[in-house]
Amino acid sequence: MRHDHIISAKQLSRADIEEVLDHAADIAEDPAAFADRHANTLLGMLFFEPSTRTKMSFMTAMKRLGGDIVDMGSVESSSVKKGESLADTVRVVEGYADALVLRHPMEGSAKMASEFVDVPLVNAGDGAGQHPTQTLLDLYTIRENAGFDDLTIGIMGDLKYGRTVHSLAHALTNVDARQHFVSPESLQLPRSVRYDLHQEGAEVREHTGLEEVLPELDVLYVTRIQRERFPDESEYREVAGQYQIDSDTLESAKDDLTVMHPLPRVDEIAHDVDATDHAKYFQQAHNGVPVRMALLDLILGGEA
Amino acid sequence: MSGDDDQQLRVSKIQNGTVIDHITGGQALNVLAILGIDGTSGESVSVAMNMPSDRLGKKDIVKVEGRELSQNEVDVLSLIAPAASINIVRDYDVVEKHRVERPSVVVGVLECPNHNCITTEDEPVQSRFAVVDDGVRCEYCDTIIRDELPAHILAD
Numbered sequence: 449m450r451h452d453h454i455i456s457a458k459q460l461s462r463a464d465i466e467e468v469l470d471h472a473a474d475i476a477e478d479p480a481a482f483a484d485r486h487a488n489t490l491l492g493m494l495f496f497e498p499s500t501r502t503k504m505s506f507m508t509a510m511k512r513l514g515g516d517i518v519d520m521g522s523v524e525s526s527s528v529k530k531g532e533s534l535a536d537t538v539r540v541v542e543g544y545a546d547a548l549v550l551r552h553p554m555e556g557s558a559k560m561a562s563e564f565v566d567v568p569l570v571n572a573g574d575g576a577g578q579h580p581t582q583t584l585l586d587l588y589t590i591r592e593n594a595g596f597d598d599l600t601i602g603i604m605g606d607l608k609y610g611r612t613v614h615s616l617a618h619a620l621t622n623v624d625a626r627q628h629f630v631s632p633e634s635l636q637l638p639r640s641v642r643y644d645l646h647q648e649g650a651e652v653r654e655h656t657g658l659e660e661v662l663p664e665l666d667v668l669y670v671t672r673i674q675r676e677r678f679p680d681e682s683e684y685r686e687v688a689g690q691y692q693i694d695s696d697t698l699e700s701a702k703d704d705l706t707v708m709h710p711l712p713r714v715d716e717i718a719h720d721v722d723a724t725d726h727a728k729y730f731q732q733a734h735n736g737v738p739v740r741m742a743l744l745d746l747i748l749g750g751e752a
Numbered sequence: 753m754s755g756d757d758d759q760q761l762r763v764s765k766i767q768n769g770t771v772i773d774h775i776t777g778g779q780a781l782n783v784l785a786i787l788g789i790d791g792t793s794g795e796s797v798s799v800a801m802n803m804p805s806d807r808l809g810k811k812d813i814v815k816v817e818g819r820e821l822s823q824n825e826v827d828v829l830s831l832i833a834p835a836a837s838i839n840i841v842r843d844y845d846v847v848e849k850h851r852v853e854r855p856s857v858v859v860g861v862l863e864c865p866n867h868n869c870i871t872t873e874d875e876p877v878q879s880r881f882a883v884v885d886d887g888v889r890c891e892y893c894d895t896i897i898r899d900e901l902p903a904h905i906l907a908d
Contacts, residue, residue, distance in 0.1 A: 533873075533874065533875050533876065534870070534873075534875055535875050535876050535877070552870075553868070554868050554869065554870045554873065554893075555866060555868050555869050555870065555892065555893035555894070555895075556869050556870040556871060556890065556891075556892025556893040556894075557870045559870075559891070559892050560870045560871070560875060560877050560892055563877070574870075575868050575893075576868070577893055577894065638894075639895075639896045640889065640894035640895060640896050641894075643884070643889075643896060
């Protein structure tokens with residue numbers, strides 16, 4: 449891995465992606481072989497907004513590599529509460545840790561923070577911007593279930609503010625994929641992501657209804673329609689119901705359709721989907737550990 | 753009266769300052785916005801809009817008495833008037849004349865319109881925009897600005 453910092457999915461080439469995914473597959477096959485890989489290594493956890501899966505999977509990944517974590521704790525209990533800048537916080541914590549993981553509510557925060565530190569910094573989500581490590585585990589799950597060739601993927605939900613969607617859309621330009629985006633008009637992809645997809649020559653179509661495209665899909669990636677993004681509740685209720693799936697919805701889908709979700713879900717995937725062969729979202733969440741182990745190993749100087 | 757003389761009458765010569773010629777027709781007021789000129793600071797300014805031009809079809813001209821432009825101002829100006837030429841006038845003579853060039857990045861001259869961009873916070877970082885095909889793009893949050901660019905110029 450030639451990158452010092454992991455800030456955006458845009459920086460990852462096909463070779464980078466395959467290097468991480470192949471290494472993750474090796475780790476998943478024999479995790480014990482990597483148990484002492486990074487003994488005495490400390491990972492600095494800087495989470496400025498709540499996180500369950502991302503934070504716990506980074507902590508698990510570091511510990512399973514033999515290392516440990518130092519955690520800033522909640523914003524309320526840190527110097528941030530006293531008005532310390534992000535630039536100062538990361539410069540202090542880089543003195544304690546061998547690498548940093550940053551989640552922050554503002555777009556561009558990870559890029560800015562990376563300009564102030566010499567240790568590797570990993571973006572664990574910057575506002576509505578990017579979430580590149582989520583994308584790596586998404587790609588791992590897609591490759592396991594549907595492969596990277598002749599792939600038709602539908603991405604549905606809040607495409608405007610969904611950082612997992614932005615990162616995934618960029619990364620999919622590296623593989624042989626047709627991307628179908630399904631959302632209310634008010635939550636369509638932002639201008640910057642459209643620009644990049646156009647520049648990359650990606651095969652993209654946009655829809656307001658899933659039924660138009662569902663039968664073609666190999667993968668359906670569902671995200672939460674975020675109630676807080678709508679100016680009023682009635683407007684939210686009007687669209688939200690159109691972007692929920694259940695086992696009946698999936699009757700028109702291919703038998704081997706893979707349904708994914710970055711989680712947490714609210715009601716966009718009914719629980720009756722969990723028991724079907726389509727449901728891969730818990731497997732997807734579990735893949736976060738070997739994928740983040742692989743990424744940490746590579747940026748900390750391990751060899752694949 | 754020839755066309756040139758007619759044009760001369762409409763836009764008189766200046767003694768010292770800058771003449772910005774070959775501005776894309778209709779963009780003169782945005783050029784004034786870029787230069788922070790709103791008429792309140794007493795500068796003598798002449799503006800001609802939608803003048804006939806062989807090269808552009810229609811062009812605007814702005815003459816500013818007693819003011820030479822900074823490189824930052826020229827960089828931003830180039831984004832809305834890529835064919836503009838800058839003439840520096842001293843004692844009624846043009847002593848420098850050059851075309852604007854689109855830079856690859858503009859640093860510290862535009863404010864990101866995304867209120868959730870880290871560059872709008874109290875952090876030790878300057879705004880930084882990459883120049884793309886038809887606008888500029890924040891290098892931190894990726895927000896693209898196109899037509900609305902003059903509205904986001906940072907005050908000095």
